[in-house]
Amino acid sequence: KSFHVVAVVGSLRKDSYNRALLKEAIRAAPEGVTIDVFDQLADMPFFNQDQEDIETPAAALAFKEAIRKADGMLVVTPEYNSGLPAVLKNAIDWASRGTPSVFKNLAVGIMGTSPGALGTSKVQQQLKQSLSGLGAYPLAAPDFVLPLYKSQFDDEMKLNDPKTVTRITKYLDRLRELGLCLNAIRPKL
Ligand code: FNR
Numbered sequence: 001k002s003f004h005v006v007a008v009v010g011s012l013r014k015d016s017y018n019r020a021l022l023k024e025a026i027r028a029a030p031e032g033v034t035i036d037v038f039d040q041l042a043d044m045p046f047f048n049q050d051q052e053d054i055e056t057p058a059a060a061l062a063f064k065e066a067i068r069k070a071d072g073m074l075v076v077t078p079e080y081n082s083g084l085p086a087v088l089k090n091a092i093d094w095a096s097r098g099t100p101s102v103f104k105n106l107a108v109g110i111m112g113t114s115p116g117a118l119g120t121s122k123v124q125q126q127l128k129q130s131l132s133g134l135g136a137y138p139l140a141a142p143d144f145v146l147p148l149y150k151s152q153f154d155d156e157m158k159l160n161d162p163k164t165v166t167r168i169t170k171y172l173d174r175l176r177e178l179g180l181c182l183n184a185i186r187p188k189l
Pocket of ligand 1: 012017018078079080082083114115116120
């Protein structure tokens with residue numbers, strides 16, 4: 001049976017480097033790991049508990065369902081002002097609702113790329129904190145950051161360095177390892 005990952009990108013822009021990184025992750029996925037992109041983050045209004053009481057938006061329900069059905073999650077995100085892009089945090093807030101949460105005991109991989117030297121390391125810490133608070137298990141190590149993105153991608157937005165591709169494959173293997181352990185204790189939702 002294959003290990004099924006639901007993936008989201010924290011950037012909405014068309015030429016996003018982080019989206020390009022996710023595409024490369026899909027190509028680099030180890031045998032038996034499949035990645036499906038959930039692409040409706042922008043369809044969720046700002047989280048509002050009043051609205052939640054009336055009707056949860058369709059995109060938020062779809063996100064929860066995609067997480068519920070997946071064996072693990074992959075978040076590929078840029079860093080905005082040393083933290084989380086609002087659209088990503090908003091989606092997490094919507095999907096976090098319910099008891100138990102779909103995030104409980106969920107394995108989550110985090111990847112990101114940036115033009116600077118730290119390669120999204122600060123947003124990754126913030127994301128780990130949020131996810132841990134939800135009872136999810138962000139992969140503790142290794143971290144996957146890709147700094148200095150201008151030198152990492154070619155004109156077709158493919159990765160230049162085969163070692164980076166290998167690093168992605170290994171990272172996704174670790175995510176699967178963690179996810180397979182955790183799936184035994186995920187709530188049956
Ligand atoms: C940024 N950028 C950025 N980069 C970074 O490494 N640390 C940061 O704190 C920030 N802050 C920040 C804030 C805002 C509002 C924007 C729009 C951008 C630069 C960012 O990494 C760059 O725009 C990336 O290209 C965004 O990722 P995508 O869209 O290419 O995936």
